[in-house]
Amino acid sequence: MSYRVSTCHEDCTIRYHAHWVDEFSSTGGNSRNTAPEDVLAKFWRSWYRGLDRADWDLLLGHVSPITRRSQKEFITAPSEMINPIFSSNIIALEKLRQLERGWDGEDAPPINEASFTLAKKILECIGTKVHSIPTSEGTVQLEIYCGSNSMEIEIKESSFCILKVVGSSYEELEVNTVEDVYDHIQEIGCCLTSSKMMKLY
């Protein structure tokens, strides 16, 4: 159920609760009898409705042609079929493709395709909001925050340069596989989600 999925995702849970409180207040308490799943489904549909055409086009680029749907179908789809966390992370990452040489005000190159592809693979398994940041080397840096812990992953062509911050301790390391990256993400307390759950369909 989407409700169970959302409880793993701090950002969406917070937004969900904020929405539920609004709903509760606006109906004078009547929504107390509304199933959480229904309120959540309404919230997700509203989220997809709020996407503009450009963001929608970016998102569709990550859905296979077979499962591609119109925006209207997403808005009316059962909430189990929709995952806004993955969607919003992908939209943020996709926007980095638009950067041209010199985007940093100096001489930074556009983001290279290898870094972009690996970043997408990592995003598919992360169940929380991720900040996708371009680096002046033309790579993607993913920043994940989980309470007082956080991690920055710079994705190079053949390795991942990681800064892991646990409380007040900073550790820099380099790993070579996506699986190693997943291990470190879990170590900072961020939950991973199976890629099947994170896919749009």
Added chain:
Amino acid sequence: MLSDEFEDDETLLRAIPPVHWLQDFQRPSSAAFTPTTPGCSVDRDGGRGPVPAAKALSERRRQQGKEVACVVGIEKQACDTIGVSVAYAPEVDNEYHCELYNAPEGGKISKTKGRKLAETCSVVDLSPS
């Protein structure tokens, strides 16, 4: 020509492009302090005061057609605490230009030091946009 000595409370300013600004945390990403070149370009306030110096930097970047989310500042003393070296490097068209390095002998700022700079700096001039 300014002195190549820095006062502990002299502010060093860096223009932050929008893609390096973390809205959720109201601070730049560490990536803002690790540019292509080994040295990270900053402007010293050079006796102008942090706010006028930040506005001048912001204005110069915009005139060059470069997007700026904001200008952040960090005191020389904070750079020393983090372990970042500051070198005065005046340019023909900018006598306030300086560079930040990972160590006195140079080198690109490490991820840890970049993160600490990002967490320690504060916004001095916010873009009107």
